[in-house]
Amino acid sequence: MRIIAVINQKGGVGKTTITANLGHALQIAGYRVMLIDMDPQAQLTTSLGIFRLPKKGIDRVLLDQMLLKTVEIHTRENIVLVPAGSQLMEVEHLNNGGVSRATLLDAALQQQNPQQDFILIDCPPASGLLSANAIMAADEVLIPVSGDYLSLNGVAHLLTTLKKFETLRLATLQRWVVMSRFHSRRRLSKEVRSKLIGHFPDRVLKTEIKEAAALAECPAAGRTIFEFRRTSSAAQGFTQLAQDLVERRTH
Ligand SMILES: Nc1ncnc2c1ncn2[C@@H]1O[C@H](COP(=O)(O)OP(=O)(O)O)[C@@H](O)[C@H]1O
Numbered sequence: 001m002r003i004i005a006v007i008n009q010k011g012g013v014g015k016t017t018i019t020a021n022l023g024h025a026l027q028i029a030g031y032r033v034m035l036i037d038m039d040p041q042a043q044l045t046t047s048l049g050i051f052r053l054p055k056k057g058i059d060r061v062l063l064d065q066m067l068l069k070t071v072e073i074h075t076r077e078n079i080v081l082v083p084a085g086s087q088l089m090e091v092e093h094l095n096n097g098g099v100s101r102a103t104l105l106d107a108a109l110q111q112q113n114p115q116q117d118f119i120l121i122d123c124p125p126a127s128g129l130l131s132a133n134a135i136m137a138a139d140e141v142l143i144p145v146s147g148d149y150l151s152l153n154g155v156a157h158l159l160t161t162l163k164k165f166e167t168l169r170l171a172t173l174q175r176w177v178v179m180s181r182f183h184s185r186r187r188l189s190k191e192v193r194s195k196l197i198g199h200f201p202d203r204v205l206k207t208e209i210k211e212a213a214a215l216a217e218c219p220a221a222g223r224t225i226f227e228f229r230r231t232s233s234a235a236q237g238f239t240q241l242a243q244d245l246v247e248r249r250t251h
């Protein structure tokens, strides 16, 4: 099993888009997938077509030790969604418990040992306790970076945060970077790409996810790109990205 946190404290870089569509691409490739919505805004949950937000979700697992099984939703064959839940924001405000406040998700996954091949965790655009829980539970992080210079600064900051957690976890996190919202004809996008590859050799996945109108239209339809435009180049991009992750193909 590979547990991967899709993380970047910057909003709008494509975390949720990547979690939903990469998840579906992995399922199509034959894997069993669990997707966990760790963002109180619940956009992963709605992206998958669940518009009436469930009250119970990962919030109750973290706050009340409810079983994953009792809150999970089988959204597609071999895709289990653990929705956000209405009290998820409360995790950010937990005061007691010291370091154990950051290992609630890890404890739940360890105890309940879900049977999927991939667990993808969609993180909120913040570096608080929810993201900390994702980092502590994951073996790997997937960092979407969009094609602007500001996002490069954000990555440096994120990597410093990851280093700190590694000392707590006593285990290293595999880091993957994915270029997202990429404009192939834009010079800046290509510059950011070569900078990233220079800074993180062997960490930047081969496939860029391009900016594509169809990807922006998917969430309102509650569908993934494979259900919305199965033959689009955007769908092909996610098929390739899934392969990159499986085979660990990087620049
Ligand atoms: N590759 C892309 N092409 C076009 N629109 C995208 C792409 N990736 C994300 N978007 C859109 O940009 C917005 C932010 O993306 P999202 O995945 O929600 O980012 P995050 O989860 O990092 O905040 C959403 O409206 C989404 O539909």
Ligand SMILES: [Mg+2]
Residues within 6 Å of the ligand: 015, 016, 017, 039, 043, 122, 123, 124, 125
């Ligand atoms: Mg998001």
